[in-house]
Amino acid sequence: MKIESVQTIVTCPGRNFVTVKVMTDEGVHGLGDATLNGRELAVQAYLDEHVIPCLIGRDPRNLEDIWQYLYRGAYWRRGPVTMTAIAAIDMALWDIKGKLAGMPVYQLLGGRSRWGLMVYGHANGRDHAEAVEAVQRHVEQGYKAIRVQSGVPGLGKVYGVGKGGGHYEPAEKGLPSEEPWDTSLYLRHTPELFRKVRDAVGFGPLLLHDAHHRLTPIEAARLGKALEPFSLFWLEDATPAENQEAFRLIRQHTTTPLAVGEVFNSVWDCKTLISEQLVDYIRATIVHAGGITHVRRIADFAAMYQVRTGFHGATDLSPVCMAAAVNFGLWAPNFGIQELMPHSELTDAVFPHNYRFEDGYLVMDEVPGLGVDIDEALAAKYPYERAYLPVARLADGAMWHW
């Protein structure tokens, strides 16, 4: 059996997605997500120019060997562009393997450990009152776990808050927009937000919050401590984690559980964080961390230290990645929670898929492969449109972490 051709498909049904389609000489094809928000065409070029030519003629069933070939063979290791490209091919090869076996990918991984993946939805508001209402709406919709973000008085646009208080999509058409940031305003208002949410909905729903890399370690420690009375499920990306040891300080000061890793692309990015038990949830995703083959290694390593998965699942992860995440989560013994930011109807139409939301969980039927496809004719109607994530600046104009 041979890989006959591989195609990269870029489409923008409301936002940009890059998809890889691997075709075999036996007519079976596989799909992989290769979307890297704001850097989409770099991954496409990496695949088209440097990866795909090396794949033609290889046996798609040897996905481990192909993974090692792409990782070791490039000589230049890691990095988001490389690891997203490898992830896309890896996902597509697992999809093919599942179709050949007539089994869902979760069966190939070891079968179901659970019937569904508990997800967390995004409740956000321009102010606390709007955020509380959004939490109540999510409870009514059946969400068991809800991430809460709110506007901060004195700051204009803030990470995690949609324009109309509803759907939030961080990437914007055109060049990067600029957002103001002020940590002291944020730290003053965030504990108050969670007090209001708990007053309104009680302690039943699990609550999460994303600090989006904005805090220094000691500020993160202070926030974690201040949030303890509200019993969060996790505080996410409290401080940038290039320096993994920075989490030691946060950990010494607070029992609020910590999650990190949506920007990680290899197990090396979280080796200290996991082995020193500095975090509770690892958010590395299949699309940005080398595919199912590598994320399985991260998850197994994390399991040894009682760290559970909490995969990134924002709208920039296509339904192909989400289908892979559902397969993975159905199996992973140390699955913790899955982020769910529902895609638009148009995106769902371009990528028909088998997984679905049911009463707070993502479930899927027993279909071969990943259980997702692409409507190429529809995808072709929505060509790439340049879009970027915003950047953040402090009051004096200096760049900050967005």
Ligand code: GCO
């Ligand atoms: C999350 C993330 C996203 C990212 C986005 C960047 O927790 O869902 O922080 O909102 O900002 O995925 O591409």
Ligand code: MG
């Ligand atoms: Mg996040």
